[in-house]
Amino acid sequence: MSDIIIKEVKNKSELLKFIKFPLTLYENCPYYVPHLTIERKEFFNPKKNPFFNHADVSYFLAYKDRKIAGRIAAIIDHNFINFQGEQTGYFGFLDFIDDLEVVKKLFEHALNYLKNKGIKKVIGPFNFSTNHEIGILLDSYDLPPVIMMTYNYEYYPHLIESCGFKKEKDVLAYKMEVNDFPERAQKAYNLLKNRLNVTLRSVNMKKFYEELELIKEIYNSAWEKNWGFVPMTDEEFDFMAKNLKSIIIPDLCIIAEYEGKPVGFSLTLPDINQILIKLNGKLFPFGIFKFITGFKKIDFARVITLGIVKEFRNRGLDYLLYYKTFENGFKHGFYKGELSWILEDNKPMNLALQKMGASVYKTYRIYSKNI
Numbered sequence: 001m002s003d004i005i006i007k008e009v010k011n012k013s014e015l016l017k018f019i020k021f022p023l024t025l026y027e028n029c030p031y032y033v034p035h036l037t038i039e040r041k042e043f044f045n046p047k048k049n050p051f052f053n054h055a056d057v058s059y060f061l062a063y064k065d066r067k068i069a070g071r072i073a074a075i076i077d078h079n080f081i082n083f084q085g086e087q088t089g090y091f092g093f094l095d096f097i098d099d100l101e102v103v104k105k106l107f108e109h110a111l112n113y114l115k116n117k118g119i120k121k122v123i124g125p126f127n128f129s130t131n132h133e134i135g136i137l138l139d140s141y142d143l144p145p146v147i148m149m150t151y152n153y154e155y156y157p158h159l160i161e162s163c164g165f166k167k168e169k170d171v172l173a174y175k176m177e178v179n180d181f182p183e184r185a186q187k188a189y190n191l192l193k194n195r196l197n198v199t200l201r202s203v204n205m206k207k208f209y210e211e212l213e214l215i216k217e218i219y220n221s222a223w224e225k226n227w228g229f230v231p232m233t234d235e236e237f238d239f240m241a242k243n244l245k246s247i248i249i250p251d252l253c254i255i256a257e258y259e260g261k262p263v264g265f266s267l268t269l270p271d272i273n274q275i276l277i278k279l280n281g282k283l284f285p286f287g288i289f290k291f292i293t294g295f296k297k298i299d300f301a302r303v304i305t306l307g308i309v310k311e312f313r314n315r316g317l318d319y320l321l322y323y324k325t326f327e328n329g330f331k332h333g334f335y336k337g338e339l340s341w342i343l344e345d346n347k348p349m350n351l352a353l354q355k356m357g358a359s360v361y362k363t364y365r366i367y368s369k370n371i
Contacts, residue, residue: 002065004101006109009059018059019044021071022095023281031144032151033273034281039243050235051128054079056117059093060109062102070096070103074110076117077129080230089119092127094136095152096159103159115371123168123228123368125150130228131236134341135171135364136160143362146271146302146338149173150364160367168368169227172350173340174358178330185356189323192316198263200324203253212241214255214262215307222264222307227343228366247272251328252301254321256308264308266321268329268337271300301329301337319352326356338362 009015019040026032046052055077062070075090091110096102114122127133133150136157145151193200203211220231232240247269256264275294283291303325308317322339329337339358342349 004069004105005063006105007061007063008109009061014061015044015059016041017068018061018071018093020281021061021068024068025095025097026151026153029153031142033144033277034279036276036279036283037281038283040281048239050233050239051077053235054233055128057128058110058113060106060113062096062106064097064099064102069099070094070106072106072110073128074113075124075126075128076114076119077230079233080129083230087118087120089114089117089122090126090129091122091124094125094156094160096156098153098155098159100159100162104163107163111369111371119371121368121370123366125367129230131230131232131240135366138170138363138365140362144273144277146173146300146340147269147273148302148304149338149340149362157365163369165367165369168366170344171341171364171366172344172360173338173362173364174342174353175361176326176337176339176353176356176358178326178335185323188316188355189320192320196258196312196315196317196320198256198258198312198317198320200254200256200320202250202328203248203255205248205250208241208245211255212237215265215267218262218265218307218309219305221309222313226346244269247295249332251332252325252334254324254328256312256317256321258312262309263312264306264317264321266303266306266325268301268303268325270295270298270334271302271338272298274298274300299333299335301334303337303339314348316352318349319355322352322356 009018019037023034042048055075058074060072061068071093072091073093075092077090081087096106111122125134125136133148135150137150137152138157141154216237223229249270252268254266255262275291278290306318306321339353341364
């Protein structure tokens with residue numbers, strides 16, 4: 001049996017190998033969607049990504065037969081620890097060949113790193129936190145992921161569980177087709193809108209950063225009681241907004257107002273993974289042209305986040321935001337969409353989606369282990 005060697009990433013060259021490993025692992029997988037390497041370099045750069053202002057991260061690569069066989073990140077988010085009051089760390093960016101010994105060695109080194117830092121429990125995968133990509137895909141391996149969602153081989157769950165990890169939480173991805181809207185959905189929309197006396201408007205891109213402040217305030221207050229939540233700092237919010245601004249369609253970013261005051265919002269993005277799947281992580285020299293020409297052909301979107309202030313929760317505002325999103329999306333050529341991720345035990349949100357005719361088509365699992 002070949003020896004498995006684990007190396008901690010120490011320099012930019014090794015970090016680039018860490019970033020690029022999935023390109024090799026999924027080289028022959030028709031469903032995997034590579035990130036743009038240029039975007040990943042910025043995302044992993046502590047000088048550019050403000051997540052690192054409140055986090056400690058260590059990366060590990062597994063080698064077998066002198067080839068990279070796996071990767072993992074050990075993550076300590078001090079904002080999460082302070083907010084939740086738990087000595088909990090994360091693992092993330094977990095990828096590996098179909099080899100249990102490789103996975104065991106990766107977890108051994110990552111968990112030792114966390115344990116030596118005083119961590120008592122580890123959850124994941126989070127890439128880097130719940131404000132980013134999360135989870136291990138449990139089904140629908142014959143479908144590519146949509147924007148900012150993960151994909152993995154079918155052998156991942158079993159090997160992770162063989163390392164002593166248990167289910168912490170499942171999150172769901174719903175699929176919705178516009179022509180699935182039953183007539184009762186439109187009647188419910190009109191009734192609720194009149195009852196709540198709210199107005200729904202598209203984001204004003206000419207006042208993008210002013211609108212961003214409104215959304216930021218709602219987001220952090222709306223999600224504070226949710227499982228796994230950690231508030232985004234102003235710098236993190238701005239960093240994410242800057243990266244997403246170029247693909248935002250104003251009619252798909254909706255703000256709900258009551259008497260002129262913002263009380264809710266939803267953000268939906270076109271599924272640029274329909275383009276990225278063809279680029280193999282490269283934007284230049286020809287990828288940029290494929291991206292520009294392909295953007296107008298995208299026919300799928302993802303409702304990426306939704307937030308409602310406390311006073312308007314459980315009153316149907318989420319339903320109004322979802323309905324308006326799909327109504328506007330239809331006008332822009334989006335006939336299908338994903339609504340994710342939704343906590344499995346978030347009954348109000350699951351019920352609202354089911355009432356509109358959406359159905360679960362993917363499940364992602366978050367694992368945990370006491371250390």
